[in-house]
Amino acid sequence: MPLDETSYAERKLHPDAYFVTLPVPYDLARRKLFSAISQRYPLDNGSRFSVDAHNFWLTESEVRQLDDFERGKIAKIEWSTRATPSFAPK
Template sequence: MKMWRRSDIDENQRYRLALIQHESRAREFVLQNESMELVSAKNILYTEIVPNELLIKGNLEAISKSVFLINGGRFYVDPHNIWITEIEMEAWLNDDEPEIMPWLNGLAPRFAEK
């Protein structure tokens, strides 16, 4: 997964992250200037504006703890920087029936190999 670089952040601009899930099950974060149009799609979620200081540090876990999605939900980041929605995380933690997980679009993320 390609991350944005520190040089991509203009201190005079504000940004959000697009959380994108691909058909391959790969999930990524894409830096998006706040003036860019939000695309309405089932495989894309957007954060509220992310403080530039957090973007410069590139700490996705810190971002997930302090920035909400625009739909009001939260997201989490695993140790390999794979994002997981709040609904997915709650179901995972309660894991009563793992075969009935509410994965976004019915696709489990492509987690890192153990």
């Protein structure tokens, strides 16, 4: 059920949750195989996401914007969350 049809409280989600994946097998979650999860299970709204080397979960839009930012095509990234991720320095 899409999140716009039910509340986070009804789904027993953390109040700071932004996105939810489709159901993931327990074994993948238990072993924290985030890259495998991102490759096999989309978000509940159908969007795909990626997980970087530091386990930051990024939406397709954020990944595109990061690429554009690195190429100088855009000056600012519109993050899907309230707080900007804190990436490790290069």
